[in-house]
Every structure is written in structure tokens, then in C-alpha cells.
């Protein structure tokens with residue numbers, strides 16, 4: 209794997225891609241996220257860790273307005289992408305999700321061919337002008353997701369026929385086909401075996417060369433392996449956020465200490 213540990217200077221040089229300011233999320237009367245401020249840096253992997261139900265996925269879904277699809281969900285505060293409020297009425301959530309892509313816990317290829325899984329986004333967003341360009345985007349995305357060699361001779365076959373690990377890489381290829389600036393990953397390896405997990409982790413490190421990556425994970429080993437920044441969520445707040453190295457070796461907050469030493473969670 210390439211250098212996953214950036215120096216402090218490297219991290220300081222990264223620009224903020226997404227800034228969250230005073231974000232609260234409610235599901236009806238349930239107050240799931242409370243006053244969250246965080247800067248997500250470009251070309252950096254940020255891990256969200258914390259006990260079950262603390263709000264990691266809820267907050268992740270705020271970053272590309274995926275929570276819009278849940279009727280009872282209300283988001284307040286500001287989330288700025290390159291300084292622009294993504295909740296502003298002028299923002300089209302579908303276009304936003306091409307810029308801020310998402311990969312889910314369970315691989316979810318469309319019931320379409322491998323080719324069409326990847327071609328779907330570039331087609332609906334009008335990113336290609338002709339078939340040759342589309343072929344190029346499909347190949348590039350599959351190569352980038354390290355699955356091209358395994359599927360190049362079966363592009364017309366269903367994506368659902370691939371193994372779990374291959375399906376997840378297909379979904380990553382689908383997410384990157386629209387040339388996103390941020391990639392959100394919600395426990396992307398939890399349904400995968402250790403070999404497929406290692407492939408995805410390696411891929412995550414590759415992808416951060418091109419954009420910001422945010423990953424929700426229950427595995428602290430995974431957070432330590434793939435991320436440079438870690439945010440520890442607890443009961444809807446970010447209890448601690450900082451360099452991954454510091455969070456895992458020298459946490460400041462007692463709740464983080466207890467969690468990473470396995471005292472709860």
C-alpha cells in the first residue's frame with residue numbers, strides 16, 4: 209500500500225472540501241445529530257467511528273442530502289461544499305450526488321449489465337457525447353476501481369452475477385464514473401471477506417489521490433489503516449476529531465479512550 213500516513217505538514221496543506229457548521233438532524237422528535245462542526249479535507253480519508261446508533265450514518269448521509277429521501281428527517285445548520293451551502297434551494301440533489309458519490313454497506317448493483325451499471329450516471333448527467341466517450345469512461349472507471357481485468361470480457365453480463373467483493377468494486381466504479389469530488393462510504397467492507405476487504409482498503413488509499421473520502425466503519429483497525437483523520441461520534445455529537453494517529457495513540461476525550469480500548473461500544 210502506498211504511504212497512508214501523511215505528515216502533519218501534509219495534512220495542514222489540504223484544503224477543506226466540506227465544512228459542516230452547527231448541523232442538527234432530527235427524525236421526528238428524535239434528535240440524532242447535535243451541533244456538529246467538522247471540516248472534511250480534500251485528498252484525505254476521514255473515518256467516522258463510534259458505537260452503534262451514535263449517528264455516523266445519519267451524518268454521512270447529510271453530506272450528499274441522502275437524508276432528503278427519509279420523510280421524517282429534518283436537517284438544520286450548514287453544510288458547505290467548496291463554500292456553497294448544499295441545502296440551498298437552488299441545489300439539485302441529483303447533481304449534488306454526482307459530485308458527492310456514495311457507496312453503501314451492502315453492494316447494490318443495478319439489475320443491469322456491468323457496462324450499464326457504470327454507464328448509467330454519465331448518461332443521465334450528460335457527461336459523455338458519444339458511444340466512444342462512454343466506452344472510455346466505463347473502462348477508466350472499472351480500471352480505477354481495480355476490477356477491469358476481472359470483468360472486461362463480460363461487460364454485457366449482469367452486475368448481480370459478480371462476487372460480493374467484485375460487486376462492491378463495481379459500485380465504487382459506478383460512484384466514480386460521474387467524476388465525483390467526494391466519495392462517501394458507509395461500512396463498505398462489512399459484507400466482505402478479508403481478501404476483498406484488503407482490496408477495497410487499497411483502493412480507498414488510491415482514490416484519495418483524486419478526492420476526499422469519508423468512511424463509516426465499525427472496525428477500528430480499518431479506521432487506523434485507511435484514514436488520516438478520524439472523528440469519534442458519541443450520542444449524536446463529535447466527541448473528538450483529529451489526526452488518526454493521535455486519536456488511536458493519544459485520545460484526549462475520556463469517551464474516545466473508553467471506546468478505543470474496548471470499554472464500551
Ligand SMILES: Nc1ncnc2c1ncn2[C@@H]1O[C@H](COP(=O)(O)OP(=O)(O)OP(=O)(O)O)[C@@H](O)[C@H]1O
Nearest residue numbers: 235238240259260261262263264265266267278280
Ligand atoms: N430512518 C430513520 N428513522 C428514524 N430514526 C432513525 C433512522 N435512521 C436512524 N435513526 C436513528 O438515529 C440515530 C442514529 O442512527 P445512525 O444509523 O445514524 O447511527 P450509526 O452510528 O450509523 O449506527 P450503526 O453503527 O449501528 O450503523 C439512532 O437513534 C437511530 O435509531
